[in-house]
Amino acid sequence: MLHVSYRGKGPRLYAHPGGPGLSSREFAPDCGGIERCFEVGYVDPRGTGLSPRPSDASAYALDDYVADLAELIAEPSYVLGFSHGGLVAQRFAARHPEKVRGLILASTAARFSSDVDAALQWKIEQSKGEPWLEDALAALNQELTNDYRMDAELALILAREMPLYFYRFGDAARRWVEIVKSDPCNADALRRFNEREFKTIDLRAELSDIRAKTVIVSGANDFVCPPDAGREVHERIGGSTFVVIPNAGHMTFVEQPAAFYEAVSAVLK
DSSP states (O other), X not given: OOEEEEEESSSEEEEEOOTTTOOGGGGTTTGGGGGGTSEEEEEEOTTSXXXXXXXXXXXXXXXXXXXXXXXXXXXXXXXXXXXXXXXXHHHHHHHOGGGEEEEEEESOOSBOOTHHHHHHHHHHHXXXXXXXXXXXXXXXXXXXXXXXXXXXXHHHHHHXXXXXXXXXXXXXXXXXXXXXXXXXXXXXXXHHIIIIITTTOBOGGGGGGOOSEEEEEEETTOSXXXXXXXXXXXXXXXXXXXEEESXXXXXXXXXXXXXXXXHHHGGGO
């Protein structure tokens, strides 16, 4: 059973982090302040945080994560999926509509296209002269080529590449990286995703089955899940709302917490 920590007041919302392989610490310190309007259940996905690790090192397919949420959520609740967690939330909402009161898909996509490569090249051009750029690109290459062995080693690699994930790597971003870099990442989970699902996953055909009120949030400068990816999801979920947050990369709730709060809380209206 997944470990969940609860904070805040309001209707229940389950927040599923990204990665895959990252724990709920990714949402530190308060996921853009949404605890003001929700009782947030911060989910540690399988094999992260305080949730047990499956005995099978390959048991990290998207359907495994969806099955875990289905076991966890008994009553209709709000669901927030961030990044890879957004993939989980899309399939969960499509297959278990009776369990979803409202859906927030943040910094995510239904598939990963060549747009990601173009967006990364744009980010590199925009970051020329930054002291962190060379090391961040080296770390990104280490992650994508699975050049790591231990969970703690992977966490430090991710911390080094994180400046790429922000519009501006300022003080708030640096504080956030300090919080999360000591949290071991599940290397088995990320390795499986990079090797088996990253280039092949495509949820577009499932999106029309989502019936819950849905808000899709993208960072205007996100190279991982560019706004066009969020727009593609929006166009396939009937009645959904699409919000692009300016001056934000992938980590919208860290860089622009007020705008993130405004976008997410709109699902209650």
